[in-house]
Amino acid sequence: MAEGQAVGRVELKFDPKILEGLGKPLKTVTFKVYRFDPSRGEGVTYSTYQVPIFRGTTVLDALLYIKERMDPSLTIRYSCRMAVCGSCGMVVNGKEMLACKTQVEGLKSDTLVVRPMHNLPVTRDLVTDFDAFFKKHRAVLPYIIREDVDVNIDREYQQRPEEVVDYLMFANCIKCGLCYSACPTSATDEMFLGPQAMSQAFRYVADSRDDGHRQRMDVLDSPHGIWNCHFAGSCSDVCPKGVDPAFAIQQLKGLLIFRSGYLKKKRPAPNVQQKRELVPER
Structure with a gap:
């Protein structure tokens, strides 16, 4: 590489044809996806999509299928696709999970409601502010x-x-x-x-x-x-x-x-009462 030459950025995109190469889909699942765009001022809405599901299709695969094939305006955050980076956390059917780790077939439902995580401000759609x-x-x-x-600058702590x-x-x-x-x-x-x-x-x-x-x-x-x-x-x-x-x-x-x-405080000595004398037998 010549000196001063800029290094180009490689953009990785999801290719829907990968799914087509898997043969006939197992089923079609309805995705109801949380939508929020602060620039529009419309509040929260839900968009519904019908997504073909193949063996091994993850929730993230399905969302990227929606973005590439149906609705490019859908905003998602993701990176590694292998449950390492933690970027794709969301709530699916009421439970928190990583979209890239969760297989759709394993959820045992024909309808998935996908929304952003709770307790964090929503930036847009499924993306939250951390x-x-x-x-x-x-x-x-x-x-x-x-x-x-300052004393042991070069010491290795084993x-x-x-x-x-x-x-x-x-x-x-x-x-x-x-x-x-x-x-x-x-x-x-x-x-x-x-x-x-x-x-x-x-x-x-x-x-x-x-x-x-x-x-x-x-x-x-x-x-x-x-x-x-x-x-x-x-x-x-x-x-x-x-x-x-x-x-x-x-x-x-x-x-x-x-x-x-x-736990170090001494407890007061118990109040020991004198033992009562037994009533003498008649």
């Missing part, structure tokens, strides 16, 4: 904090395998926002940190290399922090990577109680 979500993520300091960083297991599950978070959408507390308290941020706080609290416990606990132990979790467990139910935010939150509650010294 600004507040990531602001809360940053608030819990999601990185390793060391107190000796871990034993059993230490990695303590936080490995929570390191699998892809920040898709499904848990945040499913959380009933986030629906009623827009300032609530949310399950994603709190599970990531636990990921670093549980890391043996980290010294940032105090800073994170101060964020969690706040009016819109960890105590507002009602332990509904819906966050863990919808995670596509098997992360258990509900478990992490309960662990953090225990650590906060221990930090407060509640």
Whole structure:
């Protein structure tokens, strides 16, 4: 490549002919898709489409078929198509899921209602605004904090395998926002940190290399922090990577109680009453 030559951007598009090469469709499914365009001022509407479904067709495949063949105005966010990036989170028939991971045939329904995730502002159609979500993520300091960083600049902090297991599950978070959408507390308290941020706080609290416990606990132990979790467990139910935010939150509650010294307080001595004398037998 010559010096100064610009690198062209490769645009990857969905080719509907791929589906045609699969033979006869298994069935046709009705898609009722949430539509919202703030520039029009028409409010929320739903558009209905009939989509041919083949073996292995995902919800994302179907939505891209709609966009390429039926309605180019439909707005969707997606990227990797393999449940790694977390871009295509949405609500299908009332449940949060990744569109690229969810096969239509597996939903066992001839009608799919597709809408954007809850608890996040809708930008357009199925696309939501993640600004507040990531602001809360940053608030819990999601990185390793060391107190000796100036002393041991070149040191490698090693871990034993059993230490990695303590936080490995929570390191699998892809920040898709499904848990945040499913959380009933986030629906009623827009300032609530949310399950994603709190599970990531636990990921670093549980890391043996980290010294940032105090800073994170101060964020969690706040009016819109960890105590507002009602332990509904819906966050863990919808995670596509098997992360258990509900478990992490309960662990953090225990650590906060221990930090407060509640478990270290001595209980008052029991009020021991004198034993009553038995009534003598006659």
